[in-house]
Amino acid sequence: MSSLCRARRETDFARFPDSAPIVIDNGxxxxxxxxAGEAEPRVSFRNIVQRPRHRSSGETVTxxxxxxxxxxxxxxxxxxxxxxxxxxxxxxxxxxxxxxLDYAFDRLGAxxxxxxxxxxxxxxxxxxxxxxxxSELLFETYGVPSVAxxxxxxxxxxxxxxxxxxxEDGLAISCEFGTCHVVxxxxxxxxxxxxxxxxxxxxxxxDFLRQLLSLKYPYHVANFTWEKAEELKKEHCxxxxxxxxxxxxxxxxxxxxxEKTRYWQLPWVPPPRDEPPSEEELARKAAYKEKAGQRLRxxxxxxxxxxxxxxxxxxxxxxxxxxxxxxxxxxxxxxILGRSGxxxxxxxxxxILKATQSxxxxxxxxxxxxxxxxxxxxxxxxxxxxxxxxxxxxQLKEKKKQILLKTTTEGKLRAKQRRAEEAALRxxxxxxxxxxxxxxxxxxxxxxxLELSEKVDQRKRxxxxxxxxxxxxxxxxxxxxxxxxxxxxxxxxAAFDRGKGEDTFGMRDEDWLVYKKMSKENEEDDDGKDDDxxxxxxxxxxxxxxxxxxxxxxxxVEPAPDPHKVRPLTAxxxxxxxxxxxxxxxxVLFQPGMIGVDQAGIDEMVSISLRRLLxxxxxxxxxxxxxxxxxxxxxxxxxxxxxxxxIRQFRPYLAPLxxxxxxxxxxxxxxxxxxxxxxxxFGKQTFTLADYREHGESLFHRHNIVYTL
Amino acid sequence: xxxxxxxxxxxxxxxxxxxxVQTADKYPKGQSRGRQWKHLRHLLQAADATxxxxxxxxxxxxxxxxxxxxxxRYCDVTGFEAPYxxxxxxxxxxxxxxxxxxxxxxxxYVQRYLAVRNAAVVLR
Numbered sequence: 001m002s003s004l005c006r007a008r009r010e011t012d013f014a015r016f017p018d019s020a021p022i023v024i025d026n027g028x029x030x031x032x033x034x035x036a037g038e039a040e041p042r043v044s045f046r047n048i049v050q051r052p053r054h055r056s057s058g059e060t061v062t063x064x065x066x067x068x069x070x071x072x073x074x075x076x077x078x079x080x081x082x083x084x085x086x087x088x089x090x091x092x093x094x095x096x097x098x099x100x101l102d103y104a105f106d107r108l109g110a111x112x113x114x115x116x117x118x119x120x121x122x123x124x125x126x127x128x129x130x131x132x133x134x135s136e137l138l139f140e141t142y143g144v145p146s147v148a149x150x151x152x153x154x155x156x157x158x159x160x161x162x163x164x165x166x167x168e169d170g171l172a173i174s175c176e177f178g179t180c181h182v183v184x185x186x187x188x189x190x191x192x193x194x195x196x197x198x199x200x201x202x203x204x205x206x207d208f209l210r211q212l213l214s215l216k217y218p219y220h221v222a223n224f225t226w227e228k229a230e231e232l233k234k235e236h237c238x239x240x241x242x243x244x245x246x247x248x249x250x251x252x253x254x255x256x257x258x259e260k261t262r263y264w265q266l267p268w269v270p271p272p273r274d275e276p277p278s279e280e281e282l283a284r285k286a287a288y289k290e291k292a293g294q295r296l297r298x299x300x301x302x303x304x305x306x307x308x309x310x311x312x313x314x315x316x317x318x319x320x321x322x323x324x325x326x327x328x329x330x331x332x333x334x335x336i337l338g339r340s341g342x343x344x345x346x347x348x349x350x351x352i353l354k355a356t357q358s359x360x361x362x363x364x365x366x367x368x369x370x371x372x373x374x375x376x377x378x379x380x381x382x383x384x385x386x387x388x389x390x391x392x393x394x395q396l397k398e399k400k401k402q403i404l405l406k407t408t409t410e411g412k413l414r415a416k417q418r419r420a421e422e423a424a425l426r427x428x429x430x431x432x433x434x435x436x437x438x439x440x441x442x443x444x445x446x447x448x449x450l451e452l453s454e455k456v457d458q459r460k461r462x463x464x465x466x467x468x469x470x471x472x473x474x475x476x477x478x479x480x481x482x483x484x485x486x487x488x489x490x491x492x493x494a495a496f497d498r499g500k501g502e503d504t505f506g507m508r509d510e511d512w513l514v515y516k517k518m519s520k521e522n523e524e525d526d527d528g529k530d531d532d533x534x535x536x537x538x539x540x541x542x543x544x545x546x547x548x549x550x551x552x553x554x555x556x557v558e559p560a561p562d563p564h565k566v567r568p569l570t571a572x573x574x575x576x577x578x579x580x581x582x583x584x585x586x587x588v589l590f591q592p593g594m595i596g597v598d599q600a601g602i603d604e605m606v607s608i609s610l611r612r613l614l615x616x617x618x619x620x621x622x623x624x625x626x627x628x629x630x631x632x633x634x635x636x637x638x639x640x641x642x643x644x645x646x647i648r649q650f651r652p653y654l655a656p657l658x659x660x661x662x663x664x665x666x667x668x669x670x671x672x673x674x675x676x677x678x679x680x681x682f683g684k685q686t687f688t689l690a691d692y693r694e695h696g697e698s699l700f701h702r703h704n705i706v707y708t709l
Numbered sequence: 710x711x712x713x714x715x716x717x718x719x720x721x722x723x724x725x726x727x728x729x730v731q732t733a734d735k736y737p738k739g740q741s742r743g744r745q746w747k748h749l750r751h752l753l754q755a756a757d758a759t760x761x762x763x764x765x766x767x768x769x770x771x772x773x774x775x776x777x778x779x780x781x782r783y784c785d786v787t788g789f790e791a792p793y794x795x796x797x798x799x800x801x802x803x804x805x806x807x808x809x810x811x812x813x814x815x816x817x818y819v820q821r822y823l824a825v826r827n828a829a830v831v832l833r
Contacts, residue, residue: 596827
């Protein structure tokens with residue numbers, strides 16, 4: 001809710017004396033500003049800037065913090081994105097920082113000047129250039145009299161120390177927006193040399209969740225905005241007490257996993273159901289179809305009659321020509337032929353024959369093809385029956401060719417006839433066997449069917465390798481089938497000499513057979529397969545004759561179900577399940593390797609920090625009895641128990657350990673800073689513009705406030 | 710400007726009375742703004758690494774070292790423990806079912822899954 005309503009402008013700015021410090025908690029996610037000594041910050045907003053274009057006027061405007069999405073319709077955000085001044089936890093973009101400070105001071109009610117000292121929070125060991133640019137900005141642009149920087153986690157710890165949650169010596173574990181820190185405290189002061197930072201924080205968890213969901217539901221990517229992911233994270237994510245066993249639950253125990261899964265139903269409107277077409281509609285469609293069919297039929301008939309007319313005309317012309325030629329003498333013949341474009345009477349005759357044939361075809365008469373073929377048998381091979389001595393050498397050659405052709409065609413015909421006879425004979429024998437002993441015959445058929453189908457299946461399996469999964473994807477890494485393997489073997493061996501001595505390849509004729517084997521298509525194989533398949537089909541049909549319930553599995557298998565069939569979408573398709581993600585995402589705090597960050601997780605960071613602290617074991621033991629957990633990302637349920645078991649692994653057996661969650665992990669840093677700024681010591685710890693001009697950058701190396709509360 | 714927008718006070722005024730230098734003066738219009746900032750990585754390289762004594766704590770040396778434990782491997786798709794890795798896509802997977810699934814993934818998605826754990830192929 002707070003994200004939607006904009007902060008109201010404070011009105012009591014003038015009431016505060018010039019010495020009253022302004023306290024700013026400049027967090028990477030949220031900016032909080034208020035007055036020293038007060039319990040709550042006056043204004044807090046998301047630490048972001050957008051610079052969209054106003055649609056109607058075209059000018060670029062600046063919007064700081066979260067906005068009402070309903071109002072964003074007036075702005076064109078396509079060319080800009082949400083910007084933050086932060087990289088991890090360091091301010092590096094001071095142009096954006098200026099917009100943010102503008103907005104913050106404006107909301108706080110500043111009118112003519114910002115004449116108050118400022119305490120601003122920063123991260124541990126903030127680089128000095130960031131401090132320098134920030135103080136320049138505050139001094140030069142806003143005319144601030146003096147500035148102090150302090151670490152947010154330390155303020156949070158000190159505030160909780162004042163509340164009695166933790167001791168003088170202790171540890172602060174802080175899970176923030178961009179990073180996680182562990183800071184040890186000795187005698188109430190942070191030991192910066194021993195603190196440590198991992199660059200994983202709440203923003204990474206949100207990003208991870210968003211990525212996972214948009215990969216899981218690619219159709220709904222538009223719904224997974226950053227804001228929504230953040231909301232889902234805050235509402236549903238938790239930290240598993242033991243990550244591995246929680247994974248096992250989700251893997252093996254469906255009921256418990258189902259119980260832990262949350263669903264998010266996206267708005268979904270069922271698509272309009274298509275009504276079955278009415279009687280009238282059907283009749284109308286049928287009539288239309290009939291009409292179109294009739295038109296096509298008419299067109300075809302017209303074309304046919306046209307063709308017939310053409311052919312008849314041509315035929316009569318040719319017959320006239322022939323009549324002329326018959327009645328003409330030698331000299332007239334050549335002139336007539338020259339005029340008509342034909343070379344000889346023979347040609348005209350063949351043309352007439354062709355025309356009559358096609359005419360017959362066009363008229364749809366059965367053109368006694370059989371007799372024609374028989375009759376033309378003599379025409380086809382005219383030279384065969386002529387004695388050799390009557391022919392020229394060319395004609396002799398032609399004759400040889402014709403003889404060859406004739407014998408082969410006759411041979412083919414004979415073979416065909418023989419096959420048909422054989423088949424008929426077999427059929428007859430089978431019929432006899434069937435009538436003799438139907439049971440035995442049927443069993444035999446079945447056995448033969450099984451044998452053949454086994455053979456065909458095996459061949460199929462060989463062709464489509466067993467390794468080849470149902471997806472049909474064959475890639476680089478896939479194995480070859482047996483035949484392909486054999487071929488590869490032959491190819492590779494052929495590349496090398498078998499013996500070291502002389503090359504004897506080709507001495508024997510069998511050597512050449514290797515090329516046949518290498519050739520890609522083994523035709524023989526394919527033929528055999530076709531034979532087998534046709535035989536199989538024949539037997540199957542026979543069995544079906546006897547036993548109508550028999551189902552030929554090779555027929556049944558053929559029409560594979562279409563995998564890409566479009567299924568109408570249902571409400572379930574718009575349901576987002578958030579199961580394993582609930583604890584998988586926050587787990588990155590403990591295992592940053594999950595998102596590719598090669599650093600230790602927060603439980604291990606404690607041991608690293610203690611190792612860096614060059615102190616006795618007794619001191620470390622004391623620190624471990626006062627561990628404060630703070631920062632917005634520590635709010636996940638299950639955080640404290642998990643951290644405790646994690647830290648225990650790095651501590652000696654039975655070493656005392658006490659973890660406390662901060663009173664308010666989000667606001668304590670600001671509250672601590674406000675209390676610090678209200679103390680009498682604060683004035684001594686600030687620096688002014690004059691100090692900065694005198695000492696320059698080295699001031700920021702030295703600037704470390706003493707935290708007292 | 711629409712009245713709704715004005716009422717919501719969502720826009721930042723171009724000039725603020727309390728400022729000594731206005732944004733418009735600092736970044737004059739028309740003058741090419743360019744990129745006035747550098748990435749944190751470059752700033753750190755330029756500043757602290759050279760000028761600071763190494764024994765003093767600074768932003769870089771307070772970073773945590775890598776974990777002493779070998780990183781656990783999780784399935785990129787389901788999140789379960791992943792004993793296997795697909796040599797072609799380099800994705801980790803938990804069981805044969807996931808394997809079938811990742812073999813059907815288009816290359817773009819493979820890269821996105823890899824990018825989640827910062828292992829995608831980056832062409833520069």
